[in-house]
Amino acid sequence: MRPLTAVEQQWLFTKAQLDSTPSREAGIPLADELKCRKVVIDYIESLALRAGLGQEDPENSRARGVMTTAAMLVHRFYMRRSVGDFKPKLMAPTLLFLASKIEEEALKLRHIVNACLAKWDPTAVPWLPDPDNKDNYPAQSREYQAWERDVLTAEELALDALCFDMSIEDPRTIVQQSLTGLPPAGDLTEQKTGATAYIVLYRSLFSPLCVLYHARVIAFGTVALVIALLDNVTLAQGLSAAAELGERFDLAVEYSEEGMIGEDAHLVQAFCQDFLEYCRMGLIDRALVDFVDTGTDSLVFPRRFALAHQNGRSDGQDGKPNGHAVENQGPPA
Numbered sequence: 001m002r003p004l005t006a007v008e009q010q011w012l013f014t015k016a017q018l019d020s021t022p023s024r025e026a027g028i029p030l031a032d033e034l035k036c037r038k039v040v041i042d043y044i045e046s047l048a049l050r051a052g053l054g055q056e057d058p059e060n061s062r063a064r065g066v067m068t069t070a071a072m073l074v075h076r077f078y079m080r081r082s083v084g085d086f087k088p089k090l091m092a093p094t095l096l097f098l099a100s101k102i103e104e105e106a107l108k109l110r111h112i113v114n115a116c117l118a119k120w121d122p123t124a125v126p127w128l129p130d131p132d133n134k135d136n137y138p139a140q141s142r143e144y145q146a147w148e149r150d151v152l153t154a155e156e157l158a159l160d161a162l163c164f165d166m167s168i169e170d171p172r173t174i175v176q177q178s179l180t181g182l183p184p185a186g187d188l189t190e191q192k193t194g195a196t197a198y199i200v201l202y203r204s205l206f207s208p209l210c211v212l213y214h215a216r217v218i219a220f221g222t223v224a225l226v227i228a229l230l231d232n233v234t235l236a237q238g239l240s241a242a243a244e245l246g247e248r249f250d251l252a253v254e255y256s257e258e259g260m261i262g263e264d265a266h267l268v269q270a271f272c273q274d275f276l277e278y279c280r281m282g283l284i285d286r287a288l289v290d291f292v293d294t295g296t297d298s299l300v301f302p303r304r305f306a307l308a309h310q311n312g313r314s315d316g317q318d319g320k321p322n323g324h325a326v327e328n329q330g331p332p333a
Helices: 030-050 061-078 088-102 109-120 142-161 171-179 190-204 215-231 235-243 265-281 286-291 306-311
Strands: none
Touching: 030 061, 030 088, 030 109, 061 088, 061 142, 061 171, 061 190, 088 109, 088 142, 109 142, 171 190, 171 215, 190 215, 215 235, 215 265, 215 286, 235 265, 265 286
């Protein structure tokens, strides 16, 4: 993998750093902090649906970008601030609003605030102005004003904690680009692999994996897990098959008959093991760990993407994406 810039490196942490966050300094155990982060992401998902995120986007491409970005912001933010000081009910709408700006998604603050009222204060009056009658807007309720004020204040605090760094390399986009033109190999079609990869990837963001591993490692590891799931093979075979596509992820991994090799192989293997561990902890769907076979294999790993190996890319030219990444339909989360 290419050398990381200082800005990129500041958002990658070790396990030791994960266990020495401000929450730990406040006496909150790691397990409790991680559960709290998951609650924030659950709330974000609920608020996004209530606010109508993705309703005008049949393929949910922009909505998916908001959801993955928001989840990554949650983990970045709590590496710098304590969950005891910034509660889930406040940070969920705040980081959803911030993510919608980053992804340039038209999700207005009033939609998010009204979603908060509907979820947590259903007796409060939402603010529903008529855009065609701007001279006669209805009054905002006190509850609405309080939520709006708190979210805007928390947004300023969040930006400070995030160092005003809104540059996020989304592993979802890397997966999309890397699977474009994927030559079919049994059930491993571009559409089916992509749709399953998004589900696995998004659920992985309920854990702190996105602040432990670079987006390209996460994307590659996700595809390897999906290959193992869809092709009903062991994780080692899934990694070997994904390694045939290694150059698409800009990682130093290669296929060999003995399995995946390369300088970045240990990073991908560590990601997959941590993924399964977070499944066991309940941060990621527990069922996934039951469907991933971690057993041993024979000594020979056959190729699954011979055409990809021969041509590099589906266009058969320079090994670069052809620019027509396919979005798979499905809900934002």
